[in-house]
Amino acid sequence: MEWQIAWRLFKRELAQGQLILIVLAITLAVLSVTGLARVSERLQVAINGEASNFIAADRIIDSPVELDSQVLTVADELGLAHVTNMQFNSMVYSGDKFQLVTVKAVGEGYPLKGDIELSNGVTRALPSKGQAWFENRLGGLLGYPKSIELGNSELSLTEEISRLPDAGFNPFASSPVLLIRLDDVAATGIIQPGSRVTYLYQFTGNAEQLTAFELQAKPLLNNSQRWVDVQSGDSPIASAVQRAERFLLLASLLGIALACAAIGIAAQRYCQRHYDVVAMLKTFGASGKQIRVLFGLHLSLVTLLGIVLGLLGGLLLDIGITAFLPPEIAAYSPPYLRPVLLGVSTGLISAFMFSAYPLMRLLAIPPLRVLQRQLEGLQLGMWLHLLLSLAAMALLGYLYSRSLALTMTVVLAVLLLGFLLSVLGFVMIRFGHGIGMKTTNPFQLALAGLRRRARQNAVQLVGFSSALVLLLTILALRQDLLNEWQKQLPENAPNYFLVNIAPEDAKPLNDFLSLNHINATDIYPVVRGRLTHINDEELISGKQAENGAEGRVGISRELNLTYRDTLPPNNKLLEGKFNQAADDVSVESGVADRLGIILGDKLTYSIDNQSFSVKVASIRQVQWETLQPNFYMIFTPEALAPFAYTSMASFHLNDAQLAADGSLLSANQVVLQLIQQFPTISIIDVGAMVEQLRQIIDQVSLSLSLVLALVLLASALVLIAQTEAGMATRQRELAVLRTFGASGWLLRASTGIEFALLGAIAGLLAVIVAEFALYMLKTQVFELVVYMHWPWWAITPVAGAVIVAILGVWRCRQLLNMSCSEMLKAG
Structure with missing residues (x-):
């Protein structure tokens, strides 16, 4: 009986246009969430997909030892494509010349994403057996020989590499790269027990496969093995991608807040419309249970219609926007399941939780309202309405964003x-x-x-x-x-880095850059050193801490240190004064937070087996994303004067560069001149x-x-x-x-x-x-x-x-x- 009345009431009010507001509000809620979720997920997948070209894969496991075969079995079972690479340092010889290189031995299928850029074009092929492809710097250093000796093997140099997709960005890794096949490593005889080798296992697949792989593979890794993706610190665009994803999540979360506001407004109006209907039903003898069932069914029909229209609108919105996207983004198509489920959940949760209090007031309307229309029944309980509304918004926000910080920010803004x-x-x-x-x-x-x-x-x-x-x-x-x-x-922005600049080359190099009208950064001295004590407390490594040692955990590697009298560009002073006294040091804010360093702390370093101490005079914020030299620690010239150093710099080179004699040279010609004039300086093309x-x-x-x-x-x-x-x-x-x-x-x-x-x-x-x-x-x-x-x-x-x-x-x-x-x- 109640179902029939609810259906008739629904059809009549829909035909008369009385339900337009609440149906529009629910439709808007579901459309906003479904459409924004679908579009933002497509953009997130596309951004990560394009960004993954920087690491030549979707995921990488970086390991100092060969990976447990069980991990590769999991990848095979999930249908992931994968390739195994090795990386190690070695000397190569050509006649009486020799050079330290970074050997990158790659397996069949490399690269899984991106392309290898050669001097004569782009390829996805690999060197043939017995061949090696070389970075252009290596050719200049060895005089472009036809072959080189690597361990027990002689390899033909056949192609010049302009760039590898997973070259990454580390200006301190100055050794040029030599690319060979993984099958050729054994013949060189270089890899022996105890050799320092990095194994790089690269994987690619769709989002579901990668998620399942991460859940199953990560527990199988040991402490020395690292899981790498485009959001890890190894990626040069990690910060940009992470911020973009957070923005897309925030925008969708605010879309949910908009939808909730619309439904809250519409629900109140919906219930006000039915005050007289409830009063009449009570006058004609309808029980409280019958009225609750009637309007519960009626609201369910309204919600169902809004959800269906919202889902259709959200999918049409996605199709319409996709038509205007660049092909490389439109090609990515994440699953529909999550946006659809999120849209349905939004419609149900928001419709009923935002309608709870207005519905309570509606059901409490007294029969006497038929005679006195100003009567509205229940007047208390507004706190319940606010609590339910905030709970609905917070629940939907967290379900969508899975970020407590974003959700709480929106909730606090609503409270304010x-x-x-x-x-x-x-x-x-x-x-x-x-x-x-x-x-x-x-x-x-x-x-x-x-x-x-x-x-x-x-x-x-x-x-x-x-x-x-x-x-x-x-x-x-x-x-x-x-x-x-x-x-x-x-x-x-700088597109070349210069490293291993000898002290005697600094002034001639500056003159060369000035004469050729090259826009360069300052030349930064680089000294390798290890932080050993903070306030005379000896630091322990992360591995020692994992093994149960007590103490403050430090940085388990040598740092690249520099000295300077003035604050570098792209550095912002947060606390203190920059290097006033001879024993002052300026510390980057991230490492200061991580190590618990504050102004006035005494830091002790070891350089070339010599110890010395300095005082923390300032804390700096560094923009690491800029392609310019940046450092954790900056000292005064007096502090590092006793130690040997090399220097580094970066510069921007135009495609057509004005030379010292007034002629126009290509970027490659300028680089070649620089190599010829300064053969010991390593040039990194970024x-x-x-x-x-x-x-x-x-x-x-x-x-x-x-x-x-x-x-x-x-x-x-x-x-x-x-x-x-x-x-x-x-x-x-x-x-x-x-x-x-x-x-x-x-x-x-x-x-x-x-x-x-x-x-x-x-x-x-x-x-x-x-x-x-x-x-x-x-x-x-x-x-x-x-x-x-x-x-x-x-x-x-x-x-x-x-x-x-x-x-x-x-x-x-x-x-x-x-x-x-x-x-x-x-x-």
Whole structure:
């Protein structure tokens, strides 16, 4: 019986348009979450897929010993493609010349991702047996011989390598690379028990395979084996990818917040529409159980319709946006399952948890309302409504983002908005308390309307402010991220590194760079040393700590140290003063946090078996993503004067470079001249990596722009839904005012002013909450510079007033054009 009544009520109200608002709100919620989830997951997979070319695979296991065969068996069972490589250092000989090289022995199938760039083109082939491909630096150092000796083998040098896809970026690893087949290693006789070898096992597959492999393989690894992916520190774009992924998660999370705001508004309006229906049903003898079942079924039908429409809209949105994406991004297609499940969960959880309190009020409507329409039944329990709403938002946010920091930031921003509404919004709306119902002045009439609808306006402010907060937050973060990346990779970013610069070559090298109009960084001395004590407490290695040794864990390797009198570019002083006294040292903030180093600490180092101590005078923040020399520790020249050093620098070389004699030379010609003049200096070409990195950043920028457009669309829909919510009450008031002789001009002006005031208040609240949210996000999630957006404080209230006034007047245009009799009949 209840099912039949619920179905008839649903069909009738749907045909009459009475369910449009709540169906639109649920549809918006599911569409936003499904669409944003699908688009952001596609972009995340594409960004990671393109970025994985930097490591020539999706995942790598780096091991000093051969990998347990059980791990490879797991990879085979999951259908992952994999290849085994070895890397070790050795001397090669050609006649009376010799050179230390990094031998990269690769298995069949290498590279799994990306291409090998040779001087004569791009290939995915490998050297033939008995052949070796060489990095261009090695050819210059050995005089371009036809063959070389490596251990017991003689290898033909057949191709010159411009770049390997997994070359990585380590300017201190100055040995040129020699690429051979893995099958040729045994014949060299170099690898013996105890030899220092790095085994690199590369894997590639789809997201599900990789996730399953990570879960099964990681427990099988020992402490000396490392799991590497594009987000590990080995990747030069790790920071960019991680920040982009966090931004996409945040944007989708804010989409969920928008959807929740829309459903909360619509649920309240839905229940208000049925107050009279419940009163009549109770008057005709319906029991409380029958009414609960009736409206539970009715709300379920509404929710189901909204979910179906939202899922269809989300999938169409994904198809539409994919059509405009570059082919390399559109080619990636993650599974539909998670976005669809997330959309359905969002529709169900938000619809019922945001409707719980309004539904309680609806079911508590007394039968006497049939005679006295001002009766509304249950008035207590608003705390329950707020608790359920916050719980729903937090649950959905965490289910989506799986990030407690992001979820808590959004929840705290909502709490702050609620607090401000209870203080600032309430005071400003009550400002018109003594104005009454004067109709001679549209401004006074607008203030009176704000006061009469204080509760309804507070709900509207939530919707307006939420939309503006989300827009401001997304807009600011997108711009800050783009600015950060552009600063890291300007057009003249260094594309060559010079290492092993002897002290006597520093001045001639500077002269060469100046004469050839080459834009270079300063030349940085490099001294290898180990940090042994902090405040006279001996440091232990991570391995010693794992074996049960007690003490402070240090850095289990030698560091590259430098000295300098002035703060380097791309370094920001956080604490103290930079190197004032001879025994001062400046420490990078990350390593300071990791080792618990503070200002004034005494650090002891060992260099060439000599110990010396310095005092921590400053803590620096370093932008590691910039392709310029950066260091953990910077000393004064006096502190490192007793020790031998080599130097390094980086520079930018144009495709066509003006030479010292005024002629134009290609970049290769300039590099060749440099090699000939300074044969002991090692030159590392990172130009191809810079270009690939720039392409990844361009794709990330496109991703941020698309997500911003989606949030703009969702915000506009929330504003429209919010404006729709108060139309019934406003229609009755306009009818009364027309009856008492108010002119059409007065009503139009007062309505516009009332909406403008609401928009201005919402804009002011939005700025306050957005500044708070941005502070939390920048300090806790994105690690960006915090600053105030002062123009917002003037622009946003004005923009809010204009946008909300236009929306409000546009939505009320039919009411404002009606005659008094038409309004009374419609009401």
